[in-house]
Amino acid sequence: MLEVDGLHFSYGDFHALKGLDLDVPQGRIGLVGANGAGKTTLVRVLLGLAPASAGSARVLGHDIATEPERVQARVGFMPEGNCLPLEETAAKFVAYAGELGGLPPNVARQRAADTLTIVGLDEERFRPIGTFSTGMTQRTKLAQAIVHSPDLVFLDEPTAGLDPNGRADMLSLINRLGDFGISVVFSTHVLTDIEATCDWVVMMDQGRILRSGRLDAVQTGHRVIAEFLDIAEPAATSLRTQGFEVEVDGRHLAVESSGDMDGFQAIMVAAADYGLGLRSLSADRRSLEQLFLEEESANQARAAE
Amino acid sequence: MTAEGAVFDLGYERYAGPRLTDRQVFWRIVIDGLKKSVGIGKRARNKAFPFSLVALAILPAIGVVVIQVVAKIFGLPLGNDVLLNDREYFDWTSQLIFFFVAVAVPNLLIPDRVENVLLVYTSRPPTINTYLVARLVAMAISVGVFLMIPQLVLLIGEALISPSFFEHLADNLSFWWQVPITSLVYLAVNVGAAALIAAYVNNRGAAIAIYIVAVNVLTGVGFGLSSINEYFSLIALQFWPPRIRDWLFGVSTLEEIPGSDVPLVAVVAALLAFVTLAVLLILRRYRRLI
Known part of the structure; x- marks a missing residue:
């Protein structure tokens, strides 16, 4: 159009x-x-x-x-x-x-x-x-x-x-x-x-x-978030060794998928390997405002360089 | 049979029928301009002024014809002289057209611009040039009709009371070029000046006042300075149409007026230069808006 x-x-x-x-x-x-x-x-x-x-x-x-x-x-x-x-x-x-x-x-x-x-x-x-x-x-x-x-x-x-x-x-x-x-x-x-x-x-x-x-x-992007029944650190360690960028906060974990690295699949495998119960697993749907502010600040940083 | 009915919301339906051509759209804008110039579709007070002027323009023509009819019926001696000929009639209608244009042109141009309606027009196929030309044509038609109708009333009225209707028309063939060209000159000067002011002034009342004051001040200044050099009389815009009119009608009635010795070619050149400048300045103004 x-x-x-x-x-x-x-x-x-x-x-x-x-x-x-x-x-x-x-x-x-x-x-x-x-x-x-x-x-x-x-x-x-x-x-x-x-x-x-x-x-x-x-x-x-x-x-x-x-x-x-x-x-x-x-x-x-x-x-x-x-x-x-x-x-x-x-x-x-x-x-x-x-x-x-x-x-x-x-x-x-x-x-x-x-x-x-x-x-x-x-x-x-x-x-x-x-x-x-x-x-x-x-x-x-x-x-x-x-x-x-x-x-x-x-x-x-x-x-x-x-x-x-x-x-x-x-x-x-x-x-x-x-x-x-x-x-x-x-x-x-x-x-x-x-x-x-x-x-x-x-x-x-x-x-x-x-x-x-x-x-x-x-809005969805490539970010996947998960909530475990127990602390998520063991799964995070495993995911990091596979090359994922991981953020951990107690029972919550977020990974950034990229290229052929599927965050969903990797989290499920890590949970199974360490016997961790998964409470939830979903794409991280950010608000447009959050996304816009991130993009805007990145653009301004590029412009300042 | 059932007493129950059903309500259907047809909603928005796409239109797939024939559409107006560019030329038809152009004439829709002209018609809109014609209506606005005389207040059609507006409140009664908007119509009062232009229609009063039209009535004032036509009434003397009707009066002349009626007097001639009465004189003929009662055998009163009017001689062969016409009470008011078509050249002299311009002296009357030019006064009225001055005030008609003073009000109609700002009404035609200023609201669309100030209220930003031009954005709606120009986001559709008509361009800003189409809009301006259509507005000019609308003004030309309304002023042309204003100037021509009383003259036609006069001509046809006199033809009706003459011994031979068609012979009278044949004797006055020059009417058909003298009157339209003279009307065009009055139109060019008055509409050119009023449109130029209306293009740059955003308040209708101010535009009307500036036009009336400016034209009269220029006339005074031009005639005043003509004692230094007669070419200064060209500053007086209102002097141009009667000079050209007299030449078209083959008479000389302006000997007493300052600057009457200025060659006609200089007057025509001043008129053409003024109209060209006005058009360019108006286009420049509107192109900057869009």
Whole structure:
């Protein structure tokens, strides 16, 4: 769905994107990073709103530099800040946004009504947008992004400013987009939102990609943790002699699998050899936040060198 | 038969039907611009000002025709002189168009930019250039209609009361190029100045005030400085359209106005240079936004 190769973008002397390489499949993609990581810039480049200074990007199979109109005809965009005309009604604006996306006027009006209903705006859609709450505004922004039936929608901080209920509703809507056949690129710095909605994550920091992969694979990694019925030190000694990196804390043990060294198998063999009872054995599923902080500090250390 | 019913949530459905072409989308933006320029789809107070101006523009034309009809019915001697000809009518409509443009152009350009709606537009196939051209076309149509309709009322009204409708039209063939080209000149000067200001000022009220003050100050300064050198009169934007209009209509009515000796070619050159500069500055402003 997204193929990015050596992508650079600069604002004057400031390099916002520093040679990004990405290959991302269809689905719900989380784009995470701290403020200033380059997420919004990457989205703007992928939408054809800002020309890359070097490298290339293909979105839905089309080169964004040479065929931006073909990309834009198939994508939707929900910007982070305000992007709605305050004096117009939601129904009118979303219908107009549909027409700009290529829908005939009658179809656009009907789909605007349907889409606004789906995002939870019924009678309110006939009120001027300037009278809307933050939650209603965010819903309208989402409606205009999907009204024209895009294949892919870019959501830039869609939960910004929402209260807990509004946030839960928005995340639920984002989850439903997949059921509608719409792929999503969800840009945010709220990692728990990504964990709640996405199946693929792209981590960014200081204009670079830290990691890109399936969310479960990224979170799981190669670390295996075990809890024994007795102290784990004998098993740890055995595992170390086999070349594993091992951490021990009483009855708990963690090993790092690498290459063809299978941590699961090695722990089970060690437990059998020393007659240790195993209470639990599982992959160490780290939170996205923990993982991001590790990657970010490693990236900053590399940058400082 | 059962009294029970079932509710089906059809949810979101993909659209696989025909889509608008780029040209059709362009005209959708033009139509949106036309509606915004006269307040259609907005509250009544938004429509009051532009429609009042349109009414004021047309009423004298209707009045002239009615007077001629009454004079004809009662055999009153009006002679062969027309009460208000099409050239003179521009003196009236140019005053109205000045205020119409002062309000319509900021309404057309500023909210989309300040409210960041341009991001939604340009993330779709229309580019920022398409948007600007469509807005310009919308303005040209609304100003063109504003200037042309009273003239058409005048022409057709007089043709209806003349001995021969078609003979009258045939005698006034020059109308069909003199009036549109003169309208285009008024359009270029007024919309060019108003759009340039609206492109750089983020408050609608301020943009309206700056346009009105700037055009009038430039006129005063230009005419004031023309005593030093008559070419300074070219600073007065409002001086250009009547000079070109008089040339198109083959008359000379501006001898009393300072700078009337400035060659017409200099006026046309000033107009073209101004329009080119305005377009470039507007494009520069909008390209930096996206």
